[in-house]
Amino acid sequence: MNILIIGPSWVGDMVMAQTLFQCLQQRHPGCAIDVLAPEWSRPILERMPEVRQTLSFPLGHGVLEIATRRKIGKGLSGQYDQAILLPNSLKSALVPFFAGIPKRTGWKGELRYGLLNDIRVLDKQLYPLMIERFMALAFEPGAELPKPYPRPSLQIDPASRDAALAKFGLGLDRPVLALCPGAEFGEAKRWPAEHYAKVAELKIREGWQVWLFGSKNDHPGGEELRLRLIPGLREECTNLAGRTSLAEAIDLLSCAGAVVANDSGLMHVAAALNRPLVAVYGSTSPEFTPPLAEHVEIVSLGLDCSPCFDRTCRFGHYNCLRELKPRPVVEALDRLLGVPVEVQ
Template identity: 60%
Template structure:
């Protein structure tokens, strides 16, 4: 009888990447339900990991992903040694991410070659980018022996929201419980070259508000001004049904609120991946990046982009200054995609 393995995952540092990592956690549990999965990751990810039932516990990583801090990593590793992990799976490809599993004395340390990791990673893999074009495939391949084929259909992330919290959150933020909800996620931590113009978001919001919907704008404190500009671009009569929640909700609040939204429009961002993992009808607008590497893993999704000679450039800011890839992606295209995902027309609100 299998007792399962005790596995420490060295998690990624971005929201979207952590969501996609749930596919790996699901695979490990499918291989053996007795596998115990702990995830070493930044403290901000705790609410996200708490909504992944495959994860036994989150272990806070107090060292920033850009810092070496050798002694701190050694101290963390020594503290983890008592857990007796059988295997570590390293999702980042950095030298630094391989130190703690070594210091923890974990016998099998699995990861891609990365930077200067020979010896640190003793189950080392050489990445064939053509074979694994998607990030989720690269994560999931680490659940198998080197060279083993992946399943034809990989598990998709599946966050379990806490529905019981939603009434309290509605009351806390003054949100209506009767109208359909369009969530807008207009921010992108990566940079402005991933952000669809505010005027385009406002046009989509105005269309759904005219159909009797309400609009929730979600994001971090950095996105609050962007959300305010979207609301300010609306007719005065519509603004009371448009709620700026950017910067006032915690990550766990955003997850639980998104779980009850009827549709989501988002840039390529962490909240986009969360919405996909909650299986919300989702329209994603792509600018400087491409869905060819980190697409939303959800069947109820419309991915919109327009071909431009200069893209995808994968730059944080438009090198040419015209943002053609986003400016020319019109609100009518997003509205049309929304209507196909969530059919039906409500009575207009005058």
């Protein structure tokens, strides 16, 4: 059985989509799963053994360009038995339709009647978690999902990891604390740099080194964090944000003895690498998209105004993050580090 997945547009969602791939392989052993997704997602999908190949989708998020979608669809004609769509947009349903894929499965979304012929109506009470909404598309409508749920698990190639360590002149002579202080969604997901710096200072004094991860947009925030450290400690903190490819970031994160991250794509990557992880939540909630791993501590204040799911604080104070001081994060780290976890 050949299955085409129309992939999501966010790093964290792509990581969580592996739960669907795992369910498909359980239900249809040996099925071939191809994922049509933005090129940036290739390093994630290449580290999922359930995926046969990644098909690069050339259009940016929100771009319609029906002619291009028709051309892509016609090029895939006759190759697949089923298409499963993870986005809920009308645009995402066009390629499978133009490809003439016999079974086109997805949740009811933007006017997709006719484009989908296996259309599902979402019961949010039955499937409150995002992974449940992904996994359910592998089964018949309304099915009870088999438990325990699978967890994302990214596979690392040691040679690729060693090449990344060499490229950035990094060593593993001391344990690594990885900090992921960014969040593409917005400021309301970002724990303040001064709080991250306090955690970094403490671990460096304990003999750790600190690596900062993120996108190009996160590099200035990483520098702000690093410059808050006094000389002598600052040299033990390496700002990799914006310097690595996503593939290199994944491989280097696999070296971490512990990770502290906002609710972000890199948080889900760290969980899928089974790194001891402290996840800091402010405006969002772990009730929908929690990190899916064994060695996880979630830290949140749970204020009355949160979760609001806004990109910026409607009150302007960001208290759900500013008032979340370093101590509970450090205590969570200490609890996690009391249980040894091997670096992959």
